[in-house]
Amino acid sequence: MRHATFLRFFLPTATAMLLFIALPIISVVIQSVYAPHDQVVIEVQNCTPFGCTKSTAIDQDATKKLREEKPLGRFVGGAIYTDRAHLAFSELGEAWQLASGPGDFLSRVMNLPFYRALVFTLTYMAFVTPLSILLGFIVAMTVNAIPRLMRGPVIFFSLLPMIVTPLVGALILFWMVDSRGILGAAVQWLANNPNLSLKASTTLTWIMLIVYGTWSTSPFAFVVYYAGLQTVPKDTLESAMLDGASRWHRVRYIILPHLMPLTVFMFLIKIMDNFRVFEPIVSFNAGAHAQSLSYFIYSDLGGETRLLSSAAATSVLTIGGVLVLLSPALVRTWRQFGKA
Amino acid sequence: MSGSGLKRPLTLNLILGTFLVLWLVIAIFPFAWTLWGSFKVENDFFSKADWSHALTGPLTQATHGSPFTGAGYEGAWIKEEFWRAALNSLIVVVCVVTISLTFGTLGGYALSRSTHRYAFWLLIVALVFRAMPPITLVSGYLLPFYQWNLWGHLPTAIIVLVAINQPFTLWMLTAFFKNIPKDLDESARVDGCTPFQAFRHVIIPVMWPGVITTGLFSFLLAYNDFVVTAMLLSKQNQTMIPKIASFLGTTQTEGNVMFAVSSVVSVTAPLFLLVMFFQRQIVSGLTAGAVKG
Numbered sequence: 001m002r003h004a005t006f007l008r009f010f011l012p013t014a015t016a017m018l019l020f021i022a023l024p025i026i027s028v029v030i031q032s033v034y035a036p037h038d039q040v041v042i043e044v045q046n047c048t049p050f051g052c053t054k055s056t057a058i059d060q061d062a063t064k065k066l067r068e069e070k071p072l073g074r075f076v077g078g079a080i081y082t083d084r085a086h087l088a089f090s091e092l093g094e095a096w097q098l099a100s101g102p103g104d105f106l107s108r109v110m111n112l113p114f115y116r117a118l119v120f121t122l123t124y125m126a127f128v129t130p131l132s133i134l135l136g137f138i139v140a141m142t143v144n145a146i147p148r149l150m151r152g153p154v155i156f157f158s159l160l161p162m163i164v165t166p167l168v169g170a171l172i173l174f175w176m177v178d179s180r181g182i183l184g185a186a187v188q189w190l191a192n193n194p195n196l197s198l199k200a201s202t203t204l205t206w207i208m209l210i211v212y213g214t215w216s217t218s219p220f221a222f223v224v225y226y227a228g229l230q231t232v233p234k235d236t237l238e239s240a241m242l243d244g245a246s247r248w249h250r251v252r253y254i255i256l257p258h259l260m261p262l263t264v265f266m267f268l269i270k271i272m273d274n275f276r277v278f279e280p281i282v283s284f285n286a287g288a289h290a291q292s293l294s295y296f297i298y299s300d301l302g303g304e305t306r307l308l309s310s311a312a313a314t315s316v317l318t319i320g321g322v323l324v325l326l327s328p329a330l331v332r333t334w335r336q337f338g339k340a
Numbered sequence: 341m342s343g344s345g346l347k348r349p350l351t352l353n354l355i356l357g358t359f360l361v362l363w364l365v366i367a368i369f370p371f372a373w374t375l376w377g378s379f380k381v382e383n384d385f386f387s388k389a390d391w392s393h394a395l396t397g398p399l400t401q402a403t404h405g406s407p408f409t410g411a412g413y414e415g416a417w418i419k420e421e422f423w424r425a426a427l428n429s430l431i432v433v434v435c436v437v438t439i440s441l442t443f444g445t446l447g448g449y450a451l452s453r454s455t456h457r458y459a460f461w462l463l464i465v466a467l468v469f470r471a472m473p474p475i476t477l478v479s480g481y482l483l484p485f486y487q488w489n490l491w492g493h494l495p496t497a498i499i500v501l502v503a504i505n506q507p508f509t510l511w512m513l514t515a516f517f518k519n520i521p522k523d524l525d526e527s528a529r530v531d532g533c534t535p536f537q538a539f540r541h542v543i544i545p546v547m548w549p550g551v552i553t554t555g556l557f558s559f560l561l562a563y564n565d566f567v568v569t570a571m572l573l574s575k576q577n578q579t580m581i582p583k584i585a586s587f588l589g590t591t592q593t594e595g596n597v598m599f600a601v602s603s604v605v606s607v608t609a610p611l612f613l614l615v616m617f618f619q620r621q622i623v624s625g626l627t628a629g630a631v632k633g
Contacts, residue, residue: 001450001453001454001455001456001535003456005450005535006450006454006456006459008536009446009447009449009450009535009539010446010447010450010451010462012442012443012446012447013443013444013446013447013506013510014447016443016499016502016503016506017466017469017503017506017507019503020477020481020499020500020502020503020504021469021472021477021503021504021506021507023480024477024480024481025472025476025477025480026480027480027481027483027484028476028477028479028480031479031480031483071483071486071487072483138359139359139360139363142356142359142360142363143360145348145356146356146360152619154360154364155619155623156615156616156619157364157367157368158363158364158367159615159619159622159623160367160368160371160611160612160615161367163560163611163614163615163622164371164608164611165563165564165566165581165607165608165611166564166566167564167566167581167584167585168581168584168604168607168608169370171584171588171600171604172370172371172373172374172604173370175374175377175385175386175601176370176373176374178386180386180387180388180391181386181391181394182373182391182394185391186391215366215367219367220626223623223626223627224626224627227623227626227627228627247348247352272470272471275471275473276472276473276474276475278473278475278566278567279566282566282585285588293473294473294475294476294567297473297475297476297478297479298475298567298571300479301475301478301479301482301571302571306482308479308482308483311479312479312480314479315475315476315477315479315480316476318472318473318476319472319476322468322471322472322473323468325471326467326468326471329467330464330467330468333464
């Protein structure tokens with residue numbers, strides 16, 4: 001295909017992506033080095049018969065005018081990146097010097113909002129990714145063992161947790177684990193503590209979010225593994241059986257290696273997806289106990305004062321994180337392409 | 341592995357059966373529970389006294405004279421004007437699916453037929469775009485959209501969703517078009533067709549299976565979106581998902597939670613139908629990228 005023809009076919013999608021993905025990234029980067037204007041302060045002299053006092057007041061008109069003229073704010077360079085709400089270098093250094101031990105250092109770091117969000121995001125990713133892939137694998141093996149006729153309905157029901165809107169799926173679970181819901185009541189009964197509330201504890205909130213994540217993403221792993229299982233070479237399995245390989249050996253030495261490329265693929269996709277965990281935190285109303293990077297940006301953008309610059313700095317850092325996570329895949333693709 | 345000679349031992353069958361039943365309960369029960377509970381009053385669905393009230397509904401019986409009530413649905417759809425949100429969702433979803441498939445088929449076709457290096461790099465860039473959390477982009481939209489008065493309107497949200505959807509659409513459709521033999525359109529070109537005529541008369545008639553599968557995923561993305569629609573739409577233009585979230589913000593008065601519960605059921609119902617009718621396409625779409633590698 002010639003360049004001109006390619007361009008004509010590709011122009012609509014290129015324009016859309018350029019305007020609404022590439023330019024916003026640039027806009028975010030620019031926004032992140034500007035801070036909102038300070039209020040314009042003027043000195044007012046109040047004179048009374050007993051003498052004059054000087055006081056300061058906010059010049060509302062001048063402030064408004066300044067903000068309208070330069071909506072971006074004032075240039076501050078990397079100051080937002082290093083402030084307390086983001087990378088917090090000085091606070092980190094202070095924590096490093098003052099901390100009595102690794103545990104104390106960690107708890108000091110967890111008081112810094114950006115690191116708290118980063119730690120939750122990485123924890124969520126580190127648990128949900130392998131758990132959902134493992135659960136999906138077991139379900140796929142099980143479904144593969146039942147009669148063909150039953151598989152259709154089973155697949156239908158298994159898909160539901162994944163297809164349902166994340167915000168909605170998380171709400172459904174959230175209502176059930178409410179202390180007045182069925183799961184909440186069950187947990188209270190199990191723990192023998194009628195006042196136990198899953199929402200009040202940070203650890204339990206994290207566990208709840210991870211359980212939701214596993215529930216909603218394992219169907220994807222299930223479907224991919226199930227499709228992979230259909231392509232396992234039958235004759236290899238049969239010759240292994242003739243050679244006396246046990247059931248476990250067949251799984252270990254034939255099925256698992258066959259599914260290995262799929263597993264790598266799924267890890268890549270799921271790490272990407274889990275890194276942007278967001279909706280369940282909104283549904284679980286869990287912002288106080290668990291903030292992901294996405295939720296951190298969201299809470300900066302919402303609310304009374306829109307902290308655009310702070311949100312932009314977090315966004316740039318998050319995009320950096322995505323690139324780091326993607327880099328192994330990118331390097332691999334690049335090498336393959338270089339060889340070809 | 342069924343019918344492969346060796347019979348599974350009974351204990352293994354038992355374990356497999358138990359596990360499968362357990363999994364199905366985990367997958368279905370939350371939906372069934374919420375559907376059932378959406379016809380109760382709040383103090384039955386969230387019962388302080390006894391969880392089983394959500395099943396039997398004694399307070400619903402006392403308030404409405406029957407163990408089932410449509411009060412939650414009535415309140416959400418009529419009083420809180422959920423129908424308006426549903427209408428907005430419909431507009432957004434139809435537009436997003438149509439536009440992104442139009443853009444995506446053209447772009448995906450070009451990528452699949454180009455032998456140049458840049459086609460590969462464009463796909464890599466699309467992969468990076470696909471990996472970025474949408475909220476990071478939203479924080480880039482807000483200030484320009486305010487300045488240019490684009491904020492709050494449905495078309496803005498639609499075109500943003502189309503753009504966010506493009507990387508995925510491109511990947512799926514490129515993979516699909518690569519499976520359509522090049523000889524088809526090349527022979528049309530030899531017969532004197534322009535590239536567009538070849539696309540129009542040869543590719544379009546055979547591309548529908550791939551387009552339908554990709555369209556399903558575009559539909560899901562637009563329908564399920566919360567980030568873009570919540571941040572970029574004004575209150576009267578809200579779609580269903582941000583509307584549900586706004587019910588949660590105002591749950592102080594009793595009964596409002598049931599508005600959220602009933603609208604959650606209303607939002608889930610179309611998805612059930614979608615999976616029921618398009619199960620095969622969804623499964624093939626999910627596995628397309630993976631199984632081929």
